Amino acid sequence: MKIAVVGGGGVGGYLAAKLTQVCDVDLISSSTKELILIENGQSQKVQLPIYSTPPKDKIYDGVIFAVKSYVLEDAVKKIVPHIDEHTLILPLLNGIEPYFRLKKLLPRGQVLKGAIYILSNKTSQGIEVKGKGAMVVTEPSELAECLERARIKIKIPRDIDKAIWQKYLFIAASAALTTLHEADFGTIASKHIEEFQELLEEIAHIAQKEGIDITKEDIQRAVKLLQKSPPNSKTSMQLDFEKGAPSEVDNLLGYLAPKSPRLEALYKALLRKAS
Numbered sequence: 001m002k003i004a005v006v007g008g009g010g011v012g013g014y015l016a017a018k019l020t021q022v023c024d025v026d027l028i029s030s031s032t033k034e035l036i037l038i039e040n041g042q043s044q045k046v047q048l049p050i051y052s053t054p055p056k057d058k059i060y061d062g063v064i065f066a067v068k069s070y071v072l073e074d075a076v077k078k079i080v081p082h083i084d085e086h087t088l089i090l091p092l093l094n095g096i097e098p099y100f101r102l103k104k105l106l107p108r109g110q111v112l113k114g115a116i117y118i119l120s121n122k123t124s125q126g127i128e129v130k131g132k133g134a135m136v137v138t139e140p141s142e143l144a145e146c147l148e149r150a151r152i153k154i155k156i157p158r159d160i161d162k163a164i165w166q167k168y169l170f171i172a173a174s175a176a177l178t179t180l181h182e183a184d185f186g187t188i189a190s191k192h193i194e195e196f197q198e199l200l201e202e203i204a205h206i207a208q209k210e211g212i213d214i215t216k217e218d219i220q221r222a223v224k225l226l227q228k229s230p231p232n233s234k235t236s237m238q239l240d241f242e243k244g245a246p247s248e249v250d251n252l253l254g255y256l257a258p259k260s261p262r263l264e265a266l267y268k269a270l271l272r273k274a275s
Contacts, residue, residue: 036126186231
């Protein structure tokens with residue numbers, strides 16, 4: 001397959017590095033000049049084409065979006081001339097809305113549903129992966145087969161919408177609290193675990209109202225995931241706040257805020273913190 005990975009950050013850089021071993025991969029990123037992957041303490045320079053915009057007249061079989069939600073529209077504009085009705089499009093952004101936004105923005109392609117679990121950040125040294133790499137949750141497709149051949153763990157759930165909400169449950173709660181308290185995963189797990197669980201329960205209640213069967217077991221799984229994560233890890237939203245950069249607070253908490261007074265208060269607190 002000819003694949004474009006759009007976004008050269010922690011997620012996109014990792015996926016491009018892995019996929020280039022089995023596919024024809026272009027990394028589309030304006031901020032990435034070279035790709036260095038740091039995994040298991042080892043640093044490796046990855047040879048692959050990196051473009052700010054795709055080569056003229058090239059049509060991709062698959063496109064993976066791994067950008068921040070606030071630049072999604074700009075990223076789509078670069079890709080529109082390079083897809084056709086057969087192109088498989090996989091959004092691996094945080095949140096619930098990116099899939100629906102891409103369905104509207106890219107009516108020609110076949111937009112899949114998906115989510116990714118990964119602890120990976122872009123640093124001055126390269127793409128640093130913490131933990132055991134990535135797991136992608138998605139629908140059956142040739143693109144999923146490519147990911148699997150690249151030795152990226154794949155899960156094809158019976159209920160893809162529930163699977164996306166399970167990821168959203170964890171990332172929204174962990175991003176909110178790490179950012180609010182300026183704390184890493186270990187600190188949230190040791191000092192704010194009750195607050196974390198209460199936030200999970202509030203998000204789960206919203207999911208249930210929207211017809212998504214998020215259960216107590218899903219909440220406990222999210223708690224265990226936090227506790228098992230590398231304790232010094234930080235969320236991407238937290239890192240953006242620390243840098244004074246744009247963040248995904250609207251995508252992660254803005255979606256929930258109108259549905260819960262408690263989450264609206266948390267959202268407003270984060271907006272004040274960002275200002």
